[in-house]
Each structure stands twice: as C-alpha cells, then as structure tokens.
Amino acid sequence: MATRIEPNVQFIREMQAAGGESLKKCYQCATCSVICPLSPEDAPFPRKEMIWAQWGLKDKLVNDIDIWLCHNCGECSDNCPRGAKPADLLAALRNMAYKSLAKPAILGKWMSSPKYLPQLIAIPAVLFLIVWAISTGLRIPEGEIIFAKVFPTLAAIDPIFILVTLFVVFTFISSIGSMFSSFKASGLTPKEDAPGIFRSLIMVVKDEIIDHRKFKECESNQDRYPGHLLIFYGFIALAIVTGTIALFYWTDKLFGFGMTTPLALWNPVKILANVGGIALIIGLIYMTRSRLNADTRNAINSYYDWYILGVIWVVAVTGFLAQIFRLADTATLAYWVYYVHLVSVFMLFAYLPWSKLAHLVYRTAALAYARQIDRRGFDE
Amino acid sequence: MSNNSILVIGGGFSGLTAALEAAEVGHEVFIVEKMPYLGGRVAQLKHYFPKLCPPSCGLEINFQRIKNNPRVKFFTMAEVVSVSGGPGNYEVKIKIKPRYVNNNCTACDKCVEVCPVERDSDFDFNLDKTKAIYRPHLMSFPMRYVIDDQVCEGTACAKCVEACEYQAIDLEEKEKEITLNVGSLMVATGWVPYDVKKLIHLGGGQISNVITNMQMERLAAPAGPTDGKIQRPSDGAEPKRIAFVQCAGSRDQNHLDYCSYICCMASLKHCTYIREQYPDAEVVVYYIDLRAPGRYEKFLHKIEQDEKVLMVKGKVAKIEEEVDTGDVIVTAEDIMGGVKKEEKFNLVVLATGMQPSVAVEESILDVPKDDHGFIIGGEEKGVFAVGCAKMPLDVMTSAETATGAALKAIQTVRR
Numbered sequence: 001m002a003t004r005i006e007p008n009v010q011f012i013r014e015m016q017a018a019g020g021e022s023l024k025k026c027y028q029c030a031t032c033s034v035i036c037p038l039s040p041e042d043a044p045f046p047r048k049e050m051i052w053a054q055w056g057l058k059d060k061l062v063n064d065i066d067i068w069l070c071h072n073c074g075e076c077s078d079n080c081p082r083g084a085k086p087a088d089l090l091a092a093l094r095n096m097a098y099k100s101l102a103k104p105a106i107l108g109k110w111m112s113s114p115k116y117l118p119q120l121i122a123i124p125a126v127l128f129l130i131v132w133a134i135s136t137g138l139r140i141p142e143g144e145i146i147f148a149k150v151f152p153t154l155a156a157i158d159p160i161f162i163l164v165t166l167f168v169v170f171t172f173i174s175s176i177g178s179m180f181s182s183f184k185a186s187g188l189t190p191k192e193d194a195p196g197i198f199r200s201l202i203m204v205v206k207d208e209i210i211d212h213r214k215f216k217e218c219e220s221n222q223d224r225y226p227g228h229l230l231i232f233y234g235f236i237a238l239a240i241v242t243g244t245i246a247l248f249y250w251t252d253k254l255f256g257f258g259m260t261t262p263l264a265l266w267n268p269v270k271i272l273a274n275v276g277g278i279a280l281i282i283g284l285i286y287m288t289r290s291r292l293n294a295d296t297r298n299a300i301n302s303y304y305d306w307y308i309l310g311v312i313w314v315v316a317v318t319g320f321l322a323q324i325f326r327l328a329d330t331a332t333l334a335y336w337v338y339y340v341h342l343v344s345v346f347m348l349f350a351y352l353p354w355s356k357l358a359h360l361v362y363r364t365a366a367l368a369y370a371r372q373i374d375r376r377g378f379d380e
Numbered sequence: 381m382s383n384n385s386i387l388v389i390g391g392g393f394s395g396l397t398a399a400l401e402a403a404e405v406g407h408e409v410f411i412v413e414k415m416p417y418l419g420g421r422v423a424q425l426k427h428y429f430p431k432l433c434p435p436s437c438g439l440e441i442n443f444q445r446i447k448n449n450p451r452v453k454f455f456t457m458a459e460v461v462s463v464s465g466g467p468g469n470y471e472v473k474i475k476i477k478p479r480y481v482n483n484n485c486t487a488c489d490k491c492v493e494v495c496p497v498e499r500d501s502d503f504d505f506n507l508d509k510t511k512a513i514y515r516p517h518l519m520s521f522p523m524r525y526v527i528d529d530q531v532c533e534g535t536a537c538a539k540c541v542e543a544c545e546y547q548a549i550d551l552e553e554k555e556k557e558i559t560l561n562v563g564s565l566m567v568a569t570g571w572v573p574y575d576v577k578k579l580i581h582l583g584g585g586q587i588s589n590v591i592t593n594m595q596m597e598r599l600a601a602p603a604g605p606t607d608g609k610i611q612r613p614s615d616g617a618e619p620k621r622i623a624f625v626q627c628a629g630s631r632d633q634n635h636l637d638y639c640s641y642i643c644c645m646a647s648l649k650h651c652t653y654i655r656e657q658y659p660d661a662e663v664v665v666y667y668i669d670l671r672a673p674g675r676y677e678k679f680l681h682k683i684e685q686d687e688k689v690l691m692v693k694g695k696v697a698k699i700e701e702e703v704d705t706g707d708v709i710v711t712a713e714d715i716m717g718g719v720k721k722e723e724k725f726n727l728v729v730l731a732t733g734m735q736p737s738v739a740v741e742e743s744i745l746d747v748p749k750d751d752h753g754f755i756i757g758g759e760e761k762g763v764f765a766v767g768c769a770k771m772p773l774d775v776m777t778s779a780e781t782a783t784g785a786a787l788k789a790i791q792t793v794r795r
Contacts, residue, residue, distance in 0.1 A: 029627070029668040034697035035581070044713055044720040079581070079697065081632030297633075302715035320459055380718055 007056035018099075018112070019092035019302040026050040032076035034206045037217040038069055038377045045069065046076055046086040053089055062100075065188035065375065067093045068359075068366030073218030073321040090301050094359065095304045101175040101362070102353035111354040112305055124346035128339055131156040140335055146336045148260060155247060157342075164350045171225025171353045176365045183369055185346075200368040214377075223293075230372035231312065244269050257291035257296030260324065275312075277345055280316045286310065308356040314344040327355045346376065383469055383563040386789050387643075387747075389460055390737075392420020394767025394778040395568030396442045400565075401786035403451040404411055407793065410560055411454035412474055416526040417434060417516040418443065418454060419781075420570055422775055424503060424517075424548070426653060429645060429676070431773045434602075436519055443521045448552055456522065461557070465761030465791050466620050468563045473501075476551035487515060487523050491501070491540035492740040499531045505573075505595045506654060507613065513540050513549070518603035527551070554765040563793030564762040567745060567755060568783050570766040571734035574629040574636055584630055584700040588614040590699060590728045591709050592628075593646050600653040610657055612727050614706040619661060619727035623710050625696040626667040630733035638752055640733030641772040644671045647731050648683045655686065663689045664697045664723065668765030675702040692716075699728060736770045743771060762792040 015023060024292035028051055033044035045066035054061045061067075070090045077087040098109035110116035132138050132150050141149040151157050156283055195203070208214055212232070215225040245261060252258030263270040290308055291301050318341035368378070384407055388399040391413030403409040422428055428435060435621045446452045465471045494513035503517050512532040515525050524550075525749040527540075534551055541549045558630040573594050576584035583590045586722050589597070600609040612619055624647040629635035646683070647665055663686075670691070672680035683689055685791035708728045713720045736792045738745070739753020747758035747765070755765035763786035 027631075027668060029631075029695035030715055031695050031697040033713040034695075034711050039720065041720050043718045047564060047713060047715065048718065079634070079694075083633050273785075365506060 005055055005057070006056045009056055011058040011061075012053065012056045013290060014094050015089065017126060018095045018108060018303075019300060020085070020089035021300065022083060022085045023050060023053045023089050024084075025082045026054060026080075026086070026156060027082055027376055031079050032086045035068075035079045036076050036216055037379065038071060039066075039067075041378050042376055044378070046090050048091060049085060049093070050086055053093075060186070061093055062097075063182040064093070065186070065366055065370060065373075066090075067097070067186060068363045069375070069377075070368060071214050071218070073215070074220050074294075074299050075218055077221040078295075079296070081299055085298060085300065088302075091302065091304075094362075095302060095356070097179075097362065098304065098354050098356065098358050102171045102358070103174065106352045109352060110246030111307070111351055112303070114174060114307075120351065121343065124343040127160065128347070131160075132339065140331050145329065145334050147322070147326075147330050148261065149336070150335055151338070154253075158246070160346075161349070162211060164306050164346065168349060168352050169244060172358075172361050175353060176361070179362060179365065180369060183366075183373075188369075188373045188375070190369075191374075194372040194374070197368055197372065200371040201364070203371055204364060204367045206247070208367070215230050221290055221294075224284045225281050225291035227290060230283030231284075231287065234276045234278075234283055234316075237272050239277065241269055241273040241276065265327075277316060277319055280312065281320075284316060288313075299341045304356040311344055311348050311355075315341065315348055316356060317345060381487065383561050384793050385562040385688065385795060386564050386786075387412065387470070387472055387560060388458075388566045388568055388766075389416075389422065390568035390570055390766075391418040391454060391456070391770070391773050392436070392767070393422045393569045394769075395420070395566070396439075397444070397782035398568055398766050398786045398789075399452055399454075400445050400449070401783050402790055403449050403496065403792065404445070405789060406422070409452050410562065411452065412460055413454060413456045414456045414459055414739075415516070416456050416479060416524075417520040417522070418446075418456065419521060421594075423519075423759060424601070425597045426604075427628070427649060428582070429450065429642070429649070430776050432652070435772075439521070448690070451719060460744060463565070463746075467760075468795065470565060472562060472565070474558050474560060476556045478529065478555055479524065480529070480532075480549060480551055480553050481525045481547050482550060483524070484546040484715045485524045487525065488545070489515070489542045489727070490545065490647070491525060491549065494539040494543040496537065496539065497531050497533060499528050503591065504598045504605045505575065507595055507598055507769050512757040514560065524548075553749040554578040565745075565787040566764045566766050566782075566784065566789055567738070567747070567758075567769050568766040569741075569743075569769045571772070572726065572734045572737050572740055574640075574735050576628070576730060576732055578635060579629055579730065581698055582625060582696065583701065583708070584628075584730075585726075586662050586731065587701040587708060588612075589706055589726065590730060592730050592732045593643060593650065593730070594669055596650050596653070596729050599763075600650070605709060610654060610727075611681075612613070612706065616754065617726065618658065619654075619725075620658070621662045621664075621725045621727075622724070623696070623708070623725040623728045624650065624663070624665040624684060624731060625699070625728060626665065626670075626731045627708070628730035628732045629726065630670065630731075634768075636733045637652070638733075638772070639671060641735060642774045643731035644775070645676050645679065647729065648680060650685050650729060651686065651689050655688075664725070665689065665691050665787045666694060666710070668693070668695050712773065717725075717792040734768055736769055738769055759788065762789070 031049040033039050039045050074087045078086045085339040099112050108121055135150050147267050181201040212229045248258030318337050322341050386407050386409050387403045388395045388411045391411045394579055399409040399411050422435045425435050456610055458474050461475045462473040491513045492511045495513045497512035498509045500506045501508045501510045503578055513527045547777050571755045576592050598604040599606055599610050608609045630640045651663055693715045696710050696714040698713045708725050709722050736753045747755050747763055750756050754771055755769050766785045
C-alpha cells in the first residue's frame with residue numbers, strides 16, 4: 001500500500017539547527033546501525049532515524065525511544081562513509097527533546113541558544129544579590145569567613161533550593177509522563193508479563209549505570225568512559241555531602257547534635273566533598289578534551305554540550321576557589337567566588353530539565369522503559 | 381619541427397587501444413609497460429564486459445595488430461623516469477629493468493623445474509606461488525619468462541642458466557636507460573585494487589576466506605591458481621554460501637570517496653561464475669545501490685531472476701571469522717526488512733574499488749589530478765589521460781576514451 005509522506009520541512013530545519021546539520025548527506029547504507037554496539041536487532045538505529053529526519057517525519061522522531069538508547073559514543077559517525085554524522089542527529093533530537101518535553105516552554109527556548117544566556121544568568125544573579133543585600137547590605141562581613149553570614153542557610157539557601165528541587169521534580173514527573181505516552185504512541189507498550197517500571201529502573205541502575213557498562217563497548221572516543229564515570233561519581237559524592245550537611249544542620253537545630261559549616265578539612269564529610277570535587281574536575285578535563293579533540297569531519301559540538309560542560313566547570317572551580325580563599329582568609333574574594341558558585345549551582349539545578357544534563361533522568365527512564373518492552377542491544 | 385611520434389604509458393587495454401589507433405593512421409608509437417607483459421588488468425580476468433569474453437579474445441587481436449604493425453614498439457618492465465620539453469617536442473627518458481631472459485626463450489619451462497626459490501604470485505594476488513624465474517601468465521605477451529631479482533639468488537645459484545638449452549638466460553643483465561623523442565604522451569596507467577588491508581571492519585587481509593573481487597577472477601580463471609575451480613583459500617572446500625560485499629572501500633569518505641563504476645557488475649558477473657560451477661550454491665549480494673550502467677541493466681535483471689541469488693539492501697559493516705570452521709560471519713542491516721542480522725557464509729568476496737595507479741605510485745608526470753588522484757587535465761601540454769587513469773571505467777568505455785585520446789594526440793603532433 002502506498003503511503004503518502006508529508007515532509008515537515010520546518011522540523012528538518014530545526015533538526016539541522018539543533019546539531020543535525022549533515023543529516024541530508026546520508027545515503028542509507030546502514031553502516032551506522034551495524035557498527036553501533038547498542039543498536040537492537042529489530043528496527044535498529046540510527047539508520048532509520050536518518051531517513052525519518054531526511055523525510056521530515058516528525059511524528060516518528062518525537063516518539064522514538066531509540067534516541068535515548070544511544071549513548072553518543074560517536075562510533076557511527078566515525079565510520080559513516082558520507083560524513084552524515086548520525087550521532088549528531090540523535091544528539092540534536094535529544095536537544096530538541098530537552099527543549100520541548102518539559103514545561104514552561106520558555107525555559108526550553110532560553111536554554112537552546114547562547115543569546116538567552118544573559119537572562120538565565122540574571123535570574124540567580126539577582127536573586128542571590130537580593131539575599132546578600134538583605135543579609136549584610138552587600139557588604140563583606142567581618143571576622144571568620146562563614147558563607148552563611150551572607151547567604152543564611154535557614155532564611156535563604158534552604159528555601160531557595162528546596163523550591164528549586166520541588167520545581168525540577170514536578171517538571172520531570174510531568175515530562176516523563178509525556179515521554180512515556182509518546183513511546184506508547186509509537187506502538188511500544190510493555191507486555192503483561194513485563195517487569196514493573198520500578199523493577200526495571202533498579203535493573204538499569206544495577207546492570208548498566210553503576211559500572212557504565214555501555215560506555216565501555218565503544219571503540220571511538222575512549223576518553224568518555226573515564227570522563228563520564230568520574231563526573232557521575234563526583235556528583236554522587238557531592239550529593240551525599242550536601243544531603244549529610246543538610247541533615248546535620250537540622251539535627252543540630254532540633255536536637256543539638258550534628259555539625260555546621262564550615263567543616264574542618266579532616267572531617268570525613270569534607271574529605272568526601274574534596275574527593276568528589278577532584279573527581280569532577282578530572283572528569284571535566286577528560287570530557288572537555290574529547291570535545292575539543294573531536295574530529296570536525298565526524299562530530300560537531302552543540303551549544304547544549306558547551307552549556308553543561310561550562311556550568312559544571314564553573315561549579316567545580318568556584319567550589320574549590322571559595323574553599324581556598326576562605327582558608328586563605330581573603331574575605332572579599334571568598335564571598336564573591338562563593339556568590340558565583342551559588343549562581344552556577346542554581347543554573348545547574350533549576351534549569352536541569354531543559355539542559356543536556358536532563359539525560360540523567362530521561363535516558364534512565366527510557367532505558368527502564370526499554371527493559372519493559374525488552375528492547376536491547378544486538379549482542380545483549 | 382614537431383615530432384610525429386606518440387608515447388603511451390601503460391600497456392593495458394586502453395594503452396594498447398590508444399597506441400594502435402594512433403599507429404594505424406601512420407604514427408610511430410611507443411608503449412612503456414611496467415609489468416613484464418602487456419594486457420594489464422584485463423589479462424587477470426576470467427571474463428570481461430560487455431560480452432563476457434575471456435581476455436584472450438580481445439587481447440590476442442590487439443597483440444596481433446601490434447606484431448603486424450612495425451610502427452608500434454613496446455618496452456616491458458619499463459618506466460618513465462623523466463619528461464622534458466613540450467607539446468610536439470618531448471624528450472622522455474625510460475628506465476628498462478633487466479628481465480634476465482632474452483628472445484631465445486621458448487617457454488619450455490625447464491628453468492622453472494630447477495629453480496629453488498619461490499615467490500608469491502602478484503599476478504594471482506598471492507593466491508599462488510611461482511618460482512623466482514617464471515612465465516608472467518599462461519598467455520603472456522611477450523611470451524618470455526622473467527626473473528624476479530628481489531628473490532633470485534643470482535649467479536651463486538644459476539641452475540636455470542644450466543638448464544636452459546637456448547642460452548636465453550643472462551643473470552648479469554643490467555638496467556638500461558633509453559631516450560625517446562615524441563610529440564605527445566598518453567597516460568594509460570590504469571588502476572590498482574584498493575588496499576584491502578585498510579578495510580579493518582571487513583577483515584581485509586586478515587580473514588582467509590574473505591577475498592577480493594580480483595582474487596575471485598583469478599580463482600575462476602581457467603589458468604588460475606586452482607585451474608578455475610572456485611574454492612575457499614583456507615581449506616580448498618567448495619563454498620555453498622557466498623556473500624558479496626559491495627562498496628568495500630568505495631563511496632566512503634574514509635576510503636575511496638567515489639563510486640568505482642563497475643564493481644556491481646563485476647559481482648553480478650561473479651554470480652555467473654559461481655552458478656556455472658555450483659548450481660545449488662546460495663549467493664547474497666549486499667549493496668547500498670546497484671549500479672548497472674546503460675545496457676548492463678539487462679544483465680542485472682538476468683541475475684535477479686536467479687532464485688538463489690538474494691540481493692540485500694544494506695552495507696556490510698562488520699565481518700568476523702568463525703575460528704573452528706573458517707566460516708565468515710557477516711553483519712548487515714537488511715534495510716527493507718528493518719532487521720540487523722548476522723549471517724554465516726563459507727566465502728565472502730569484497731567488491732573492492734579501483735584506485736588510479738597515479739594516485740598510489742610515484743609519478744613524475746606533471747598533470748593536474750582531482751582529490752582522488754584521477755588525472756583531470758594536461759591536454760594543453762599534449763598529455764592525454766586514458767581509461768582508468770582518468771576515471772573508473774569498464775573495459776569497453778576505457779577503449780572508447782583511448783580512441784578519443786588518440787585523436788587528440790594525433791592533432792597535437794600534426795599541428
């Protein structure tokens with residue numbers, strides 16, 4: 001039966017703008033689908049995505065679970081005989097998902113182009129300046145450097161970041177809901193005997209996230225495995241630190257035992273914080289190096305890539321500098337660097353659902369869904 | 381005064397055609413051939429397009445024309461070392477390597493019987509061995525033996541000299557240099573098969589039962605290493621399932637960034653070789669697009685009628701060896717079915733592309749080339765590229781370009 005294809009030309013242009021600029025070069029040889037170690041036997045990717053993209057089949061692409069099964073190693077692009085860069089197309093489709101899955105849409109738009117960077121910076125910059133103005137009238141406080149003097153935990157930091165967290169969590173809950181319904185719309189429904197979503201989720205974490213197994217299957221881009229692993233565990237360490245400090249702040253407040261910042265350098269929590277920070281920086285060096293060394297014939301770096309790398313760099317570097325300046329007792333520098341640190345942390349977390357880091361949630365959720373529908377790599 | 385003679389570099393099908401076309405209208409022509417025989421790539425084939433003749437067919441007619449035409453002089457084992465002057469008046473220096481075997485040779489094979497040294501046969505793409513003294517191939521023209529001085533032990537051995545009843549062997553022969561004055565040059569340097577070792581994912585040069593299309597020609601050729609029997613290199617077994625991997629290196633920016641024009645037809649031709657010997661063998665041709673230029677489309681349709689030849693759209697991107705059996709596992713996506721599959725074969729043929737010889741070998745010719753090494757100019761200097769030095773072509777079209785270039789060369793020298 002003949003099918004009439006209605007190409008969505010606007011959508012093709014959007015994909016090209018979001019990083020899939022070479023998609024028209026593809027001549028459908030399927031080298032990519034074969035070379036990809038993660039691509040399944042049935043309807044493998046990314047060859048089919050390339051033709052959907054060329055034909056502007058938006059419905060197929062926005063409901064496609066396979067863009068999340070891709071771990072962006074770039075092996076398909078390296079072996080592509082035409083320089084069509086299928087890896088970049090899948091990355092572009094993910095970028096477009098970051099832009100459109102989560103609401104409000106305006107944030108998606110702001111996160112999609114460097115021209116909106118000023119307002120994205122301005123929101124936390126103004127917010128924390130207001131906090132500073134209220135706490136000390138924008139002055140550098142006297143005495144021992146304690147960041148809470150300027151940015152009080154109870155009155156400012158906790159409420160701001162608790163609200164941010166709630167905002168992000170609710171955003172993700174709703175966008176994962178729409179992601180799953182888009183998978184269902186593409187005809188992928190878990191069978192009755194499929195494991196539940198939470199069991200699938202645990203399997204994904206245990207089987208592939210903890211050891212970053214799928215990163216190791218890639219021959220191209222060897223820097224990404226240690227890079228991604230270090231950043232991932234660096235963040236885990238820092239999350240544990242943040243959680244512990246928050247917990248002990250409240251136990252201290254309520255029951256009179258716990259600890260308050262700044263912590264001594266030998267404090268295990270502080271040690272974990274610094275180890276995590278160092279892991280983060282080494283990981284960032286790997287990841288940045290692999291971006292900078294990328295052969296432009298085979299890969300492009302999009303704004304989404306640089307935004308997230310840039311923000312994490314600022315978070316990590318200002319985190320360390322704030323500590324160093326505090327220990328060096330240079331108050332002005334210490335407080336200002338800490339201010340930049342807060343701004344960057346806000347930019348990392350509050351905008352997370354629209355940034356590339358959202359893959360943390362979307363890919364994990366999609367991988368769990370893929371387990372439910374038993375969609376696995378060719379050799380798995 | 382301008383010189384009426386024409387030099388043809390390369391004595392393959394297009395070089396022979398170009399030389400004869402010019403000679404038969406009265407010009408003195410010199411053919412400079414690097415190999416010890418004329419006939420080039422065509423001599424290595426079992427059949428060639430368009431009519432699927434054996435090479436003896438077309439080549440022998442041309443050799444007759446050369447023998448009967450005193451205006452054609454040819455030098456084998458010869459290479460151009462320098463070119464000076466300009467259109468109408470070129471001075472060309474030619475280096476002629478020693479063959480060590482003179483005109484007295486009757487091809488009696490006595491020397492081969494006593495020669496103690498073996499070498500890989502480049503004519504058979506290393507599927508066979510010859511002695512250090514050998515006949516270039518069964519219907520070599522000139523029919524004279526030759527010694528590979530890279531492996532020959534020289535006067536220290538000299539068993540062949542003793543065995544030869546005709547005093548045809550001179551182990552002390554030295555390299556010669558001659559100078560030719562010509563008015564125009566035709567470059568018919570042809571092509572080399574793309575280096576299969578660069579095709580790492582396809583097991584190029586690593587897996588014994590993965591062969592190239594040119595090796596297939598030698599396997600199938602009646603005078604080839606297996607006397608024309610198509611068999612697996614690893615164990616000599618008859619292949620029951622055979623895969624053809626099209627675009628092995630061609631149409632690929634990481635290898636040859638162009639279509640080599642005739643490999644699709646060559647693989648389809650190989651299907652006829654297989655069918656002739658093995659009526660029940662299954663064949664799968666993996667392709668991106670099938671190129672059947674002009675009337676070759678009929679041939680494609682004919683092969684498509686064969687129920688045991690399956691055409692699968694999808695490029696093979698991974699080939700692995702099954703160690704115990706020597707079988708070969710090929711992975712491709714069947715695009716029409718949307719399934720990624722591993723298939724097992726007894727023999728896999730890589731349809732490797734053509735690379736212009738001038739792109740890979742040192743060339744003293746000062747002519748413009750495109751990014752791939754094909755010659756795209758030089759006509760204003762009286763230098764005319766012919767055949768596959770110009771673009772990937774089949775034999776028939778190569779000959780057509782030769783005729784056209786011969787006319788241009790004649791116009792240059794008569795001006």
